[in-house]
Amino acid sequence: MSAAASMKIGVDVPWISSWSLEQQTGVSPCPSVDGQLAAGQQIKPGAGEPLYARAHLFRQRKSVREMRCPMCGEQTPDDDRWTRTARPTTAGTLRAKGLGPTLPADMPDDQSLLDCGTIAPMHRACAESASGLAHLADMNDRELRRFPKAWIIVPLWIEARSPNPQAKSVAVVSFLQLLGVED
């Protein structure tokens, strides 16, 4: 039995992590983004070796859309959403970086936001157990903070090329970025 076979998803390996036999499958309409074209990946968690640092495309989108904890995969309730990796920013800072079109036009520049990148908030218990995993140890020195009640989801687009060299490339969703909107 390989070491990977004894690893428990949600305990030893985050639910959101890819496994080495989960191959990318190309582009198709995806229910995780309301049928928009998205980059796909086989769904075989537990197959092969865990790729801790590589989020699974479909599970990542699902975690942000459905507020599922990246560690255990279950939904997080309003009063139990925590993040260790999010970075405080403001609407004005993101607009200066060209992300303005993804923000509501009437949001003031001084609005405080919490940029979670692609990592949805976790249950507090899951955040605490995740910090004990060696491959996530670099998170240990970061403060655990509460995720706000409101948020914005920003699709991250990539250019997908058709096998036909004459065909135009098409923009498809890869991951979803999450911005918490502070009170």
Ligand SMILES: [Zn+2]
């Ligand atoms: Zn959890």
